[in-house]
Amino acid sequence: MTKNIRKKRSPGNKLVIHKIKRRSNRSYCRICGISLRILTKSTKSRKRVDRPFGGEICHACLRTSIQSGNFE
Numbered sequence: 001m002t003k004n005i006r007k008k009r010s011p012g013n014k015l016v017i018h019k020i021k022r023r024s025n026r027s028y029c030r031i032c033g034i035s036l037r038i039l040t041k042s043t044k045s046r047k048r049v050d051r052p053f054g055g056e057i058c059h060a061c062l063r064t065s066i067q068s069g070n071f072e
C-alpha cells in the first residue's frame, strides 16, 4: 500500500501535506453505481463492453432506461 500523502514545500517555505486522491481503474455504473466487472489489467478497448453506453452504464440500467425512453 502506497501513501496517499505527499509533503510539499510551499512558496512561503512551509512544509505542507498534500493528500492525493487515487482514482481506481474500475468503472462504475453511472445510475446505480454497481461495479462493472471488467479486468483492470487489459487494454483500453477491453475495458468496456461493445454496446451503447458500454463501460458507463450496466446492462440492467441501460435496458430500463431505453424501455422508459430516457435515451430518445
Ligand SMILES: [Zn+2]
Residues within 6 Å of the ligand: 029, 030, 031, 032, 033, 034, 057, 058, 059, 060, 061, 062
Ligand atoms: Zn446500473
